[in-house]
Amino acid sequence: MTAGLKFNINSIIILVLAIALCAPTSSTTFVYTFKCKSNDANSTMMHESHLKESRLEDNGYTLGYLAGSFNYLQKGKIEFEDMIGYQVGHNESKSDLLVFHNMNVFFEGEKGISEFYAKGFFPNSRAIYSKNAIRFEEFSRNFSQNLDTNFFNYNINYSTNKIHVDANALMGLTRKRNIGYDFAYNATVANGVVETKNIMGWTNKTGARRIDWEQAALMKGNITVDNRLLVSNLFDMQCSRNWMSC
Secondary structure (H helix, E strand, O other): OOHHHHHHHHHHHHHHHHHHHHOOOOOEEEEEEEEEEOOOOOEEEEEEEEEEOOHHHHOOOOOEEEEEEEEEEEEEEEEEEEEEEEEEOOOOOHHHEEEEEEEEEEEEEEEEEEEEEEEEEEHHHEEEEEEEEEEOEOOOHHHHOOOOHHHHOOOOOEOOOEEEEEEEEEEEOOOOOOEEEEEEEEEEEEEEEEEEEEEEEEOOOHHHOOEEEEEEEEEEEEEEEEEEEEEEOOOOOOOOOOOOOO
């Protein structure tokens, strides 16, 4: 991620916290921060965080947000930070609710897994989902010896021994540019496997699984990934007839 982009996203997070401190006493603000830094090059860490609004089940997964991450870093040097924030105003409307998630990972070691995702259910039954997953692949000789390894490449192991990630997600109506969903992910991976997935669509149209746009990618080797999804005007009630017109 570029320095300018990282500065802008961090500025938004700081602004959210400032607004929360100045908000009426009836508003609710939640901020979670976790940091881990190893003292040697032989450390292991497992960390998982997940935020889901309790009202999602009540409204049939038509309004609300989910955000989370999962990391497993084995036998290496680790610097990790994870922060999740949630703010809802005194009127508890979707236009007065904001969720953000920030994750930074630096790992050099034996092997690692790192996942980061954000899903939003917005007015007019719109759904947006982004996920990036870094993992390793290991195949034993007993598994691969009976296969055509020249075709399947099952004899190649991807240990994912270096992971550098800077990830940010912001969901809710922001005052700047009317942005409702902002997902920014940058990662550099050595000898690893990287998967990305992005979806935008409806939750109540034909078959309840109508998708207007979907992206998926699978990469192996020494990879650098930039994944940015920015969506505005999600709270414009006049855009109820057609997704693309909004």
